[in-house]
Amino acid sequence: MSKILVIEDEAAIRRVLKKILTEESKDYIVEEAEDGLEAMEKIKEEDYDLVLCDIKMPKMDGVEVLQATKKIKPEIPIVMISGHGDLETAVDTMKMGAFDYISKPPDLNRLLNTVRIALDRKELVTENKRLKKKVVKNYQMIGESKEINHIKEMIEKVAPTEARVLITGENGTGKELVAHWLHQKSERSKGPMIEVNCAAIPSELIESELFGHVKGAFTSANKDRAGKFEAANGGTIFLDEVGDMSLPAQAKVLRALQENKIQRVGSDKDIKVNVRVIAATNKDLKNEIEEKNFREDLYHRLAVILIQVPKLNDRRDDIPLLVEYFTKKVAEEQGTQEKEFSKDALKLLKEYDWTGNIRELRNVIERLIILGGSKIEQKDVELFASK
Template sequence: MKTILIVDDEKDIRDSLEGVFTDEGYSVLVAEDSEAALVTLKKGLPDLILLDIWMPGMDGIEMLKLIKEDYPAIAVIMVSGHATIDTAVKATKLGAYDFIEKPLSLDNTVLSVANALERSRLIQENTALRESVERDFTLIGHSKAMQDLKEDIRRVGPTDSWVLITGENGTGKEFVARNTHLSSLRVDRPFIEVNCAAIPEELIESELFGHEKGAFTGALKAKKGKFDQADKGTIFLDEIGDMSLKTQAKILRILQEQSFERVGGNELIMVDVRVIAATNKDLIEEMKEGRFREDLYYRLNVIPFHVPPLRERKDDIPLFVDFYIKDFARRTAKEAPGIDEA
C-alpha cells in the first residue's frame, strides 16, 4: 500500500483529501504545517507528499527544497490557492512533479497522484534494472586491449552510430553490446536482443517484423516484432552471420528505410532504432563465398568493435577469477573464499 502525506494548514482540505485517498486505497498521513511534516518524515517516509505552498512558518517552497535535498526519491505535488506562474516554475525546477491550484478538483488530484506514483515506480524500476545490468554485464579486464575497447564504448556509446562487434564465441560480445546501449542517449529505451542463429528460418521474419492476425496457421492474433519492440531504443542482432540471404535482404531494407511491413500486412510501420550486430564469423570471407551480402556488411560496419579472446589477454585472468568468486558468493549469500596465488 502506497503512503501519502498531506501537508496543508486548512483542516477542511486535509480532511477532504484524507477521506478521498483513503477510499482510493492509500495509507494517508496528515500534517498542518512544514514543522509537523518534518516530524512525520523522521518516523517514516511516504511515497508521495501533497504540499501546500502558503503556510505559517516555513512555506512549501522551502519545505520542497529540504525534501529534495534529504529525500529525493519522494514524489511531491505542490498545492496553492493563489500562486503565480513564477512560483509554479520555481517549484518545478526544484523537483515538484505537478502543481495544482485551489479550489481542488478531486478527480484531477487523484489522477495526478496516480501518475506521479507511476513515474516514481518506473524510475525506481529503471534504476534497479540499470544497476542489475551494470553488475551482471560488467566488462572485465585491465589489459590494453580491454582498456581500448572500454574507451571506444565510452566514445561511441553516446552517438547513434551503428556498431558491428566481432569475436569468438564466449568472448563477451553481448556484454559489449549492452554496455554500448548503457552509454547511449537511448539508455532509458528498450534493448532488444535477437539471437539470429537460434530462430528457425521459417519463423525469423515473424520474430523480427511481427505478423498480423491470420497471416499463417497459428497466428491467432497480431504480434509485434523485435524491430517494433525496439522502437526508439537499440536492437542487438547477435550472430547475424547466420542469417539467410533472403532475410539479410529484408534486414537491409529496414536499415535503409527504417520501415517495414508485418508478415501478412501491408501497413508501413516506421521505426527509429539503433542497430548493434555481432558475429563470430569472418564476414569478409563470408562475402567472398557469397553467404553474406556486401551491401549489408558495409551498412552495419559503421563502427567496428573486436573482442579479443582471453588467451590473448592473460593478464585479465586473475580479474575473472576474482569477479566470479565474488559473484558466486553474492548469489549464494556465502563468504567468498580466498585465492591461493601459488
C-alpha cells in the first residue's frame, strides 16, 4: 500500500485528485490537508510515500512545505501543483528538491504517470537504504592479520576508482564480502549492486539473465525483460563464479566491457550501459584459458586489479576475532544468550584444518552455540567440530 498526502486549499480540487488516485489503484491510500500548517502536522506524525502539494495556499505556502519537509523527511518525493502563474516558481522548486510539478488543471495521464514514477523511486530509495543497512551488518571484514589488512588496504586504494577487479580464492573465503566492500566504498555506492551467480544459472539461460530478452526470443519469453547489466546501470555488477560462464556468454560480456553496450537476446538493438564489473572465481582462470574454457581476452579485461583472498588456514590469528563475531551473530539470530569459549577451545579451533574456510567456521560456531554447554570447552569442539 502507498500512502499519499494531497495538500490543496481548494476542496473541489482535493476531491478530484483523491478520486482519480483511488480509482487508479486500490493500493493508494489518499489523505488530505487544506493548508500547509495542517500538512506539516500530518507529515511529522505519519510516513507518506508521496506528497502532492499546491504552491499557493494560505497560512503556509507550498514552497515552505517543501523546504520544511526536506529538512525532516528528505526521502519523501514531493510533486508540486502549480497554477498558470506559478510555473516559474514550480521550476524553482525542482532546484529545491521537488520531484516534479503538475500544472492545473492536471492532465490525467501525466498526473498518474508522475505518481507511479515517484512511488517507484521512493520504493527504490527505501530498498537501497534497507540493503545498505543489511550490507553494513552482514558484510563486515573481521580480522587484523597481515593477510586481511593487506586486503583492506587494497580495497581502500581500488574502491574509489573505476578499475575492474577480479577476486580469487577458495570457496568460503569471503570473496562476496570483498566485492560488497568495493562497491560500498566506491563512487557508485548510491547506485545498485547486482549479483549474478554464474554457476547457479543454466548455460542456456545465462545470456538472458545477463542481457535480458525480447518477447518471442525463445519459447517461454512471453514479454520483454531487462537483464542484470541494465539493472546495474549506474552501479556495480558482481559476476560471482565467473569461471563457470559459457563461452557464448563470455563473448557478449567482452563486448559489453569493450563498448559499454549490450543487446537483449532476440534483438539487434544496442542498449548503452554504465556499470562497473567486479568478478570472482574459485578456479585457476589461466589454467581454464589453456583448457580453452575461458577467453584470454576476457580475462585481461576483468583482471585489471587482482585480489587474492587468503584461506582461513593462512590467517589463523584472526580465528578468535571471527569466533567472537559469529558467536554474537548466531546468538542474535537464534534468540539465545552468547556463550563464552574457553582458552583450550579457542586453541583447538585455531589448530583445526579449515578446508571450508570461514563458511565452515561459521557453521561450526552455530553448531557449538546450539549443542554445546553453557561454556564452550575443548571437549565440545572435539565433539561438534569433527568432520
